[in-house]
Amino acid sequence: MxxxxxxxxxxxxxxxxxxxxxxxxxxxxxxxxxxxxxxxxxxxxxxxxxxxxxxxxxxxxxxxxxxxxxxxxxQSERLDLYQQQIDTWLREHLAYACSCTRKRMKSINHQYDGYCRDKHNSADNCAIRFINNTTINQFNDQIYGLCELPRLHAQQDFIIKRKDGLVAYQIAVCMDDVAQGxxxxxxxxxxLDTTIWQKALIAQLGGxxxxxxxxxxxxxxxxxxxxxxxxxxxxxxxxxxxxxxxxxxxxxxxxxxxxxxxxxxxxxxxxxxxxxxxxxxxxxxxxxxxx
Incomplete structure (x- = not known):
């Protein structure tokens, strides 16, 4: 390769x-x-x-x-592609709108608990979260060796579009890594602690x-x-x-x-x-x- x-x-x-x-x-x-x-x-x-x-x-x-x-x-020239993928995942119920506030996130120590997963919120004025079905919480790093992350962190649904309408880092970096091979x-x-999320996204993208x-x-x-x-x-x-x-x-x-x-x-x-x-x-x- x-x-x-x-x-x-x-x-x-x-x-x-x-x-x-x-x-x-x-x-x-x-x-x-x-x-x-x-x-x-x-x-x-x-x-x-x-x-x-x-x-x-x-x-x-x-x-x-x-x-x-x-x-x-x-990446600013690829915003339409990111949005198309987000829209596709929303239609396929692989992502959902989250209305959780910063106050609520702080109250759960920023370890998201899936609170909005079944609420069917409108995407307007909401963040969009990817439904993270990964079952792993560890990976092998070529420098640090076997890295194990807390399961609550590794397996939480994470943001792919921010509440302010900006595309989140996670989806953009993964789509581009796949597109560029x-x-x-x-x-x-x-x-390092975002690696498992990116592995989950790339798997969903088929890369x-x-x-x-x-x-x-x-x-x-x-x-x-x-x-x-x-x-x-x-x-x-x-x-x-x-x-x-x-x-x-x-x-x-x-x-x-x-x-x-x-x-x-x-x-x-x-x-x-x-x-x-x-x-x-x-x-x-x-x-x-x-x-």
Whole structure:
């Protein structure tokens, strides 16, 4: 099977060091397996989108030597396809409208209990939930090994369209992974607990489930994960070589110190040639032990 990986940033801001680590890991894993590396822009949340971020992210990737294969996909251009699938599942009773408030969700600790499943609510001003009939609560991750999630979380009906009318991340990412034939997903550890939901969606879509590998997160000095929400600073193009070297160190790849002063193409070439998932696993184990 051809290896097809992807990097799918949201344009809520420029790439920061944490997202560089994910992009680099997904790129190296794809290229080390003689595969394709695609870029998909997850631009389905306009209120959170930063003007100009889409183009800036692509410019950052190119400046860091991370060149994608095939055309960039923009989810905002696929909204009709997502809605068609949601409408189909509503007709087939594989999804339903949920009127539960934030207050109610908080009262049940955000572990949805199927309260609206048989209420036949109108879709107007409601969220849409997928009927999750999965019986599993564990999966094998290529970095973290066997991952077991709480059954209440793994088997709950989850949102595929938000109450505000915006398409939810879960259905968009799964439809796109199926459409693009994604075989391997390398992404941050913070998305691990949605993997079983995505497996359920992809199965319902009739697609092939990718192999998943979750990457240890990077943290700021104050202990918070590096993210746009936490105000992580953008990666600077004029520091590309040193930042790539630091990202490889975070991934446990043990790049030689002299590599930090080479040009980005040399660094990327070294990274692909010497890529070892086992070294990422070692970092993951250390983080878990220190948690």
């Amino acid at each position: 051809t290896y097809i990986g992807r990097f799918a940033p949201s344009p809520s801001g420029p790439l920061h060091f944490g997202s560089l680590i994910t992009a680099l890991a997904s790129y190296c894993d794809a290229k080390a397996h003689n595969g394709l590396w695609l870029v998909r822009m997850e631009d389905i949340d306009p209120p959170r989108e930063m003007p100009g971020a889409k183009q800036l992210i692509l410019q950052q990737l190119e400046a860091f030597g991370l060149h994608w294969d095939r055309q960039v996909i923009y 994604i075989s391997h997903v390398v992404r941050g550890y913070d998305l 092939n489930t990718p192999e998943y590998a979750h990457i240890p997160l990077a943290y700021a000095d104050d202990g918070r994960k590096l993210s746009k929400q936490n105000g992580a600073t953008a990666i600077e193009v004029n520091q590309a070589s040193s930042l790539l070297h630091a990202a490889l160190e975070h991934l446990g790849q043990q790049p030689p110190k002299a590599l930090s002063t080479e040009n980005v193409e040399t660094i990327i070439s070294w990274a692909v040639k010497h890529w070892q998932r086992e070294k990422v696993q070692n970092i993951a184990v250390k983080q878990l032990n220190n948690a």
